[in-house]
Amino acid sequence: MSDSHSPALHHHFEDLGQQYEASNMGMWAFIAQEIMFFGGLFGGYAVYRYQYFDAFVEGSHHLPIEWGALNTVVLIGSSLTVALAVRSAQQGKQMAIFNWIVATMILGAVFLGVKTIEYSHKFHDGLVPGSSFLTYGPYTTAYDAAMAGHLKIFFSFYFVMTGMHALHMIIGIGIMVFLLVKIRRGAFSAEYYNPVENFGLYWHFVDIVWIFLFPLLYLIGGR
Amino acid sequence: MSTATIEQQASTNGHGENYLNVEHGIKSWLLTLDHKRIGILYLVTITVFFLIGGLAASLIRLELMTPQGDLVEAHTFNKLFTMHGVAMIFFFLIPSVPAVLGNMVLPIMIGARDVAFPRLNLLSWYCLVAGGSLATLAIIMGGVDTGWTFYTPYSSTYSNSYVTLALAGVFINGFSSILTGVNFMTTVHKMRAPGMTWFRLPLFIWAQYATSLIMILGTPVVAITLLLLALERTLHIGIFDPALGGDPILFQHLFWFYSHPAVYIMIVPGFGVISEVIACFSRKRIFGYSFVAFSSMAIAVLGFLVWGHHMFTTGQSVYAGMVFSFITFLIAVPTAIKIFNWTATLYKGSISLESPMLYALGFIGLFTIGGLTGLFLSTMGTDIHMHDTYFVVAHFHYVMVGGMVMAFLSGLHFWWPKFIGRMYPEAMGKASASLIFVGFNLTFFPQFVLGYLGMPRRYHVYPDEFQILHVMSTGGATVLGLGYLILIGSLLWSVFKGPRAPQNPWGAKGLEWEIQTPPTLHNFETMPIVTEEAYAYDNRHQAAQEEESTTAPAQQEEEVV
Numbered sequence: 001m002s003d004s005h006s007p008a009l010h011h012h013f014e015d016l017g018q019q020y021e022a023s024n025m026g027m028w029a030f031i032a033q034e035i036m037f038f039g040g041l042f043g044g045y046a047v048y049r050y051q052y053f054d055a056f057v058e059g060s061h062h063l064p065i066e067w068g069a070l071n072t073v074v075l076i077g078s079s080l081t082v083a084l085a086v087r088s089a090q091q092g093k094q095m096a097i098f099n100w101i102v103a104t105m106i107l108g109a110v111f112l113g114v115k116t117i118e119y120s121h122k123f124h125d126g127l128v129p130g131s132s133f134l135t136y137g138p139y140t141t142a143y144d145a146a147m148a149g150h151l152k153i154f155f156s157f158y159f160v161m162t163g164m165h166a167l168h169m170i171i172g173i174g175i176m177v178f179l180l181v182k183i184r185r186g187a188f189s190a191e192y193y194n195p196v197e198n199f200g201l202y203w204h205f206v207d208i209v210w211i212f213l214f215p216l217l218y219l220i221g222g223r
Numbered sequence: 224m225s226t227a228t229i230e231q232q233a234s235t236n237g238h239g240e241n242y243l244n245v246e247h248g249i250k251s252w253l254l255t256l257d258h259k260r261i262g263i264l265y266l267v268t269i270t271v272f273f274l275i276g277g278l279a280a281s282l283i284r285l286e287l288m289t290p291q292g293d294l295v296e297a298h299t300f301n302k303l304f305t306m307h308g309v310a311m312i313f314f315f316l317i318p319s320v321p322a323v324l325g326n327m328v329l330p331i332m333i334g335a336r337d338v339a340f341p342r343l344n345l346l347s348w349y350c351l352v353a354g355g356s357l358a359t360l361a362i363i364m365g366g367v368d369t370g371w372t373f374y375t376p377y378s379s380t381y382s383n384s385y386v387t388l389a390l391a392g393v394f395i396n397g398f399s400s401i402l403t404g405v406n407f408m409t410t411v412h413k414m415r416a417p418g419m420t421w422f423r424l425p426l427f428i429w430a431q432y433a434t435s436l437i438m439i440l441g442t443p444v445v446a447i448t449l450l451l452l453a454l455e456r457t458l459h460i461g462i463f464d465p466a467l468g469g470d471p472i473l474f475q476h477l478f479w480f481y482s483h484p485a486v487y488i489m490i491v492p493g494f495g496v497i498s499e500v501i502a503c504f505s506r507k508r509i510f511g512y513s514f515v516a517f518s519s520m521a522i523a524v525l526g527f528l529v530w531g532h533h534m535f536t537t538g539q540s541v542y543a544g545m546v547f548s549f550i551t552f553l554i555a556v557p558t559a560i561k562i563f564n565w566t567a568t569l570y571k572g573s574i575s576l577e578s579p580m581l582y583a584l585g586f587i588g589l590f591t592i593g594g595l596t597g598l599f600l601s602t603m604g605t606d607i608h609m610h611d612t613y614f615v616v617a618h619f620h621y622v623m624v625g626g627m628v629m630a631f632l633s634g635l636h637f638w639w640p641k642f643i644g645r646m647y648p649e650a651m652g653k654a655s656a657s658l659i660f661v662g663f664n665l666t667f668f669p670q671f672v673l674g675y676l677g678m679p680r681r682y683h684v685y686p687d688e689f690q691i692l693h694v695m696s697t698g699g700a701t702v703l704g705l706g707y708l709i710l711i712g713s714l715l716w717s718v719f720k721g722p723r724a725p726q727n728p729w730g731a732k733g734l735e736w737e738i739q740t741p742p743t744l745h746n747f748e749t750m751p752i753v754t755e756e757a758y759a760y761d762n763r764h765q766a767a768q769e770e771e772s773t774t775a776p777a778q779q780e781e782e783v784v
Contacts, residue, residue: 012337012414014750022339022413029405029439037443040477044451044462047473129460149467156460160451 008192020194027198031205034168038209041164045157045216048150055150057221058143059158062127064118068218071114072210078107079207086200092190098183101196104203105176108169115166122155129156158217165213168206175199241741243644256341257744259642262326264348266635269315269323270711272355275362276310277704279303284666284700287693292683300683301368302384308371313393314355316623317485319631320492321438322347322403325431327642329407331735331742332425334416334751339409347402354396361388370681372478375463375471379455390453397446400488404438407431416734418753422516425733425757426509429516430495433523437484437491440527445481448474472537479530487526489623490590491519493630494561497583500633501565503731504580505572508758511564518557525554532601536610544603551601558594562587577729578652582633585660589625593618596671611681614674617667625663632659632710639714640728644741645721651713658706665699732759 006016013019049056085100122128126137133152134140143151179199182188188196242259252260283303286294295303330338338344361367367389369378378386411424411432452474454460461467463474494515502509509515531539531547565587574580596618599605609615640646669692674680678689685693727736734751735742 010341011745012335012339012341018413022409025412026340026343026405026409029408033401033405033439033443036440037447040444040447040480041451044473044477047470048462051470052468130458146468149461149469152461152467153469156454156462160454160460164447 006191008187008189016191023194023198027201031201034205038161038164041157041161042212042216045161048153048157049216049220052150052153053221055147056154058147059151059154060218060220062122062125063158063218064121065218067114067118068214071111072214074107074111074114075207075210078104078111079204081107082200082203086193086197089188089193089196090190092188092193094183094186094188097188097196098180101176101179101183105173108173108176112166112169112173115162119159122159127151127155129153129159161213161217165206165209168209172199172203172206175202240743241644241739242744243741245744254345256337256345258326258330258338258341258344259742261344261348262323262642265318265322265326265351268348268351268355269318272310272314275359276307276315277707279307279310280700281704283307284697286683287685288690288697290685290687290690290693295683297683298368299366301370301681302362302366304681305367305370305389306362309358309367309389309393311623312371312485312489313396314351314358316489316627317400318351318403319627320496320634321407321431321434321488322351322399324427324496324631324634324638325403325407325434325492328638328735329428329431330410330414331738331746332428332733333411333414334419334734334747334753335410335414336745336747338406339414340406343402343406347399347406350395350397350399350402354392354394354399356392357395358389358392361385361392364388372482373449373452373474374478375452375455375474376465379452379463379471379474387453387456390449390456394446394449394453397442397449400438400442401446404435404442408435408439411435416751416753420753422513423753423756424516425495426498426512426515426519427492427495430491430493430498430519433519434488434492436520436523437488437526441481441484441488444477445485448477448481451477472534472539475534475537476530479533480527483530483533484523484526486619486622487522489627490630491522493586493627494519496630496634496637497565497586498561499731499733500579500583500637501568502758502760503637503729504577504583505569505574506730506760507568507572508756508761509564510567510570511560512757514560515564518560521557522554525550525557529554529601532606535603535606541603548601548603552598555594555598562591562594576653577636578647578649578656579633579637579729581653581656581660582629582636585656586626586629586633589621589629589660589663593621593623593625596621609674611679612674613670613678613680616680617670617674620667620670625667629659632656635714637729637731638735639717640724641735641740641742643718643721644724645717646724646728647717647721648713651709655706655710655713658702658709662699662702662704662706666696666703667699669693669695669699733757 009016009019013022081100081103085097085104088096088100124137125139126132126134127139129152133155134143134148176199179196182195242257246255252264255261255264282295283300286292286300286303292300326338326344330336364385366384367382367386368384369382369386373386373390411428415424451460451462455463455469461469463469463471465471498509498515529547529551531543532551535544535548576584596614600609600615600618636647636652673689673692673696676689678685678692724740726738726740729736734753737751738746
């Protein structure tokens with residue numbers, strides 16, 4: 001094949017086409033395991049939401065719907081920018097890839113900033129699961145013991161699910177830093193761009209997790 | 224009696240430059256991206272954990288010689304069986320065939336120069352080392368007493384031992400499994416040589432593929448479960464705490480959702496090894512190739528739907544129990560297909576009994592007992608009586624040790640000459656295979672009886688009338704341990720002193736036998752083109768003549784060193 005001497009070709013592949021397909025498939029397999037990872041959490045969530053629906057409605061009403069909605073818009077926007085980064089990579093436009101990745105990073109940082117504000121409110125209100133749950137803040141006497149226990153379970157799921165999601169976003173931002181360095185060195189071209197494309201898949205996946213988290217956590221029971 | 228001939232390449236075969244001597248020094252091993260070297264790193268690592276787990280097992284068996292608790296006290300005994308379970312399951316059996324033998328032969332079998340992601344492959348090994356180190360640290364600091372299953376609420380609330388540290392170890396080790404699964408699945412899909420179609424793949428590859436599926440889809444679930452447990456233990460988040468309305472049984476559901484499929488990680492790759500060895504030493508194509516291939520896949524898929532059979536006594540709905548029981552029976556079908564097809568392969572084969580074949584035949588016998596006693600336990604009524612007794616202990620040891628360890632050792636002896644470049648001493652191989660078979664049965668068959676009579680597992684004291692059976696079991700364990708020591712000793716000896724191995728000592732079919740011994744760094748000098756099915760033993764004379772033009776093989780009587 002004509003591209004068999006490309007510097008981007010690793011020795012154990014026959015040609016760039018095989019290399020591209022392998023890395024693409026590896027990413028999909030990795031996303032499959034990510035789905036199962038979050039799937040365990042969603043499964044536990046489903047059990048308790050069924051058992052303690054009232055507490056989940058009550059807990060949901062403590063979550064600021066505006067911040068959640070804003071973050072949903074921000075993340076969907078970042079899906080667009082990362083898709084444009086992949087598109088630019090396919091066309092081999094170095095500057096454009098760089099800029100769209102930077103835009104994605106900014107949107108990711110905005111999301112994490114909003115999340116930090118939400119978390120700090122929860123700390124302030126004593127709604128963080130742990131031994132100090134509901135021992136201080138405005139709701140110390142608002143609930144009986146059973147409801148308080150069930151609420152704690154709701155907030156445990158809220159923090160673990162959104163926390164795991166945020167951790168994935170932080171890792172994603174780390175990968176983008178790595179990509180920016182590679183772009184600066186001119187590593188990508190129209191014939192070799194699969195790291196950008198695979199990162200795009202990962203970022204879309206993280207966005208989709210949020211698309212499920214937002215209604216499941218913020219919109220229970222209507223308002 | 225085998226009269227088949229083998230083609231042996233000219234005198235210079237191998238032993239010039241190969242993957243073992245192309246680079247030297249500790250750094251060339253710790254930073255290697257070569258799948259064969261990574262396989263050897265895995266082999267060394269899991270041997271260490273095998274010895275740790277084996278030490279715990281020896282102390283358990285010594286304590287159980289007498290009905291009183293005279294060697295260790297109850298709390299120490301709890302830590303011993305936990306250490307035995309955690310080391311053997313997470314750090315020895317799960318990486319044994321998939322990561323050791325899989326890394327060594329999988330890429331070569333499909334005609335690839337390496338796995339799809341060599342760096343990820345090395346990272347997988349480091350995950351095993353990091354996880355294993357944390358678990359070992361937990362043992363050194365004082366141990367864990369929850370059992371390898373980490374059941375809540377004991378593990379989350381009451382246990383006063385290093386549970387979180389051990390959880391962290393198992394969690395990190397999970398990444399090793401996941402990444403290996405991703406790597407192997409992609410490799411099988413995308414790296415096959417021209418002509419290596421899906422139905423020309425050796426059955427070892429099918430088994431590894433099914434295993435990868437379980438690793439990718441099962442392991443992340445146990446990862447999140449153990450993470451929740453660690454949070455429950457450190458921060459008391461309430462998810463598994465009944466005082467707050469949390470459900471400890473949910474932990475068991477999530478745990479077994481992975482850990483039952485994990486049982487198949489601990490047997491399906493072994494099936495793959497057995498298919499290779501049985502075909503080679505019977506000089507026959509495996510009977511019903513596609514049935515054996517698809518039965519691996521069927522076991523992998525059905526394995527995700529049976530976790531509730533570990534929970535018949537936990538207050539799970541009776542109707543759920545009936546469904547789980549029924550699906551568990553279904554798994555017996557693909558499993559039996561394999562056993563019958565191996566047996567049919569033996570029929571009228573020209574069988575020779577070298578060490579790998581002895582282990583493989585041992586596997587068939589022991590695994591059949593292990594599998595059939597599994598049916599006793601999947602019957603709900605019987606399970607109520609047997610649950611948490613030595614019957615269960617004997618059952619899963621027959622599957623995991625009698626099955627997977629025998630398969631692992633079979634494969635290790637089979638591919639040892641190819642990857643080490645030396646022959647192990649055949650007489651010692653046969654001696655250790657026989658000792659292990661006898662010792663194993665003597666150890667674990669009495670435990671079926673013990674369990675049936677009501678001896679519960681995980682107790683260090685017991686009524687006097689059980690002593691005779693326990694003494695038999697401990698005696699058997701001594702023979703078993705001796706067998707393992709002879710095995711390790713003779714393999715180690717052969718690394719330095721064994722006679723040089725020929726290119727194809729067994730006259731086996733498969734791409735790994737057509738390349739140099741030991742293989743070169745990139746396995747193949749030119750891309751192989753596959754033109755025949757796997758296990759084409761029946762037409763091998765004809766195939767050998769066709770290959771003459773390239774390798775000019777000298778036909779000679781098979782001679783095993």
